[in-house]
Amino acid sequence: MVFNLMNANVDQDLIEKIKQLADFYRKPMTDFLGDLIRIQSYTGQEKPAVERTLLELQSIGCDEVWTDQAGNALGRIGNGKRTILFNAHLDTNEVSDSSNWPHPPLDPVIEGNILYGLGASDCKAGVAAIVYGAAILKRLNLLNDISVVVMGATLEEDAEGFGLRSLIERDGLKPDCVLLAEATNLTIRRGHRGRCEVHVRTQGKSVHASTPHLGENAILKMAPVIEAVESMNGSLPAHPIFGNGTQVVTLVNGPHTPNSVPDWCEIAIDRRLVPGETQESIVESIQTVVEPLGAKAFIPIQPVLSHTGLQLDGPSFYPGWLMEEYDPVIEIGRATYQAIWKKPAVVDVWKFSTDGTYSAGVAKIPTMGFGPQEEPYVHTAQDQVNLDKLVDAAMFYALYPIIYEQMTGAK
Numbered sequence: 425m426v427f428n429l430m431n432a433n434v435d436q437d438l439i440e441k442i443k444q445l446a447d448f449y450r451k452p453m454t455d456f457l458g459d460l461i462r463i464q465s466y467t468g469q470e471k472p473a474v475e476r477t478l479l480e481l482q483s484i485g486c487d488e489v490w491t492d493q494a495g496n497a498l499g500r501i502g503n504g505k506r507t508i509l510f511n512a513h514l515d516t517n518e519v520s521d522s523s524n525w526p527h528p529p530l531d532p533v534i535e536g537n538i539l540y541g542l543g544a545s546d547c548k549a550g551v552a553a554i555v556y557g558a559a560i561l562k563r564l565n566l567l568n569d570i571s572v573v574v575m576g577a578t579l580e581e582d583a584e585g586f587g588l589r590s591l592i593e594r595d596g597l598k599p600d601c602v603l604l605a606e607a608t609n610l611t612i613r614r615g616h617r618g619r620c621e622v623h624v625r626t627q628g629k630s631v632h633a634s635t636p637h638l639g640e641n642a643i644l645k646m647a648p649v650i651e652a653v654e655s656m657n658g659s660l661p662a663h664p665i666f667g668n669g670t671q672v673v674t675l676v677n678g679p680h681t682p683n684s685v686p687d688w689c690e691i692a693i694d695r696r697l698v699p700g701e702t703q704e705s706i707v708e709s710i711q712t713v714v715e716p717l718g719a720k721a722f723i724p725i726q727p728v729l730s731h732t733g734l735q736l737d738g739p740s741f742y743p744g745w746l747m748e749e750y751d752p753v754i755e756i757g758r759a760t761y762q763a764i765w766k767k768p769a770v771v772d773v774w775k776f777s778t779d780g781t782y783s784a785g786v787a788k789i790p791t792m793g794f795g796p797q798e799e800p801y802v803h804t805a806q807d808q809v810n811l812d813k814l815v816d817a818a819m820f821y822a823l824y825p826i827i828y829e830q831m832t833g834a835k
């Protein structure tokens with residue numbers, strides 16, 4: 425990418441115009457977010473939320489509105505050859521007990537400048553911010569060489585990156601950079617740890633439970649394996665920004681026959697990764713420890729079914745990623761922030777995983793995060809977003825592509 429920091433030339437009139445438009449759109453943006461919250465959209469069941477998003481993308485004047493094979497909601501502004509992809513997901517995590525919620529999860533409530541509701545912080549406010557960032561861009565009509573594609577993504581909660589992978593690999597969208605509107609509290613994020621599920625299996629010999637000495641108990645064989653897996657903590661790959669990788673045994677499974685000696689036992693391990701770890705390196709590191717104990721390690725296939733009926737099963741592996749601190753996409757983020765708020769942006773990394781696991785971790789597409797939502801409310805009964813920050817985020821999304829075009833030049 426040709427990149428020149430000095431090319432950024434944003435006059436104050438433009439900033440004022442973006443502010444006015446963002447304020448003008450505050451009401452429709454908030455109404456759209458409220459509608460999204462009213463629509464339950466657990467992973468794989470996003471169809472009504474996708475349809476609602478397509479309506480909004482039409483109403484803001486997108487040049488093209490469509491869904492891909494995986495059922496992501498998509499809208500494009502501009503006809504430039506290069507593409508900036510705005511990504512935020514429409515699926516939410518599931519409510520375990522709504523009686524813990526101060527307000528009903530699917531009934532958005534506004535108190536002061538705070539909007540409460542399921543998915544407000546993860547990630548429906550992000551969807552509203554990118555849709556209205558694009559709406560402002562459409563009104564400004566300043567893009568020449570750049571198109572912006574807005575993606576209301578599916579499948580992120582259970583299988584982050586799978587919906588985005590399908591858009592890029594199956595439907596052929598080729599973004600030059602990806603902006604993720606996940607929770608950052610208006611700071612810039614440049615990466616996160618990865619995660620991987622690993623299963624370890626022991627094999628025994630089943631006999632009637634009244635004669636256990638004639639069999640081989642797979643659960644007993646697993647006991648030292650669990651200890652060995654746990655003791656790997658502390659010597660897993662480390663990283664200067666992310667610290668040590670971790671792993672923890674999260675599930676134990678076996679035959680559901682209480683009066684037989686179990687002939688198999690399988691544990692699930694949640695492993696958190698630093699950038700650079702691969703499926704092979706992870707399995708090998710665990711296999712080395714469990715093989716002498718007679719066990720076998722492997723990465724399971726995660727079943728993923730889109731709301732369109734497309735089967736997207738794949739290994740339960742979500743690599744970590746980290747953009748260089750002064751990568752052009754991060755620098756453009758800093759310039760955008762500085763131009764709007766006249767102070768330097770905070771640049772950090774996420775604790776949780778996002779669709780960036782595919783865009784940056786697998787496809788190596790320059791990726792950064794910026795969102796209005798705040799991480800402490802994600803997946804909690806206090807799920808909420810500050811509406812002033814929502815408007816601020818829309819401004820950022822409106823200006824970023826303009827500065828991107830200035831700083832990277834036409835090709």
Ligand SMILES: [Zn+2]
Nearest residue numbers: 513546547606
């Ligand atoms: Zn999220």
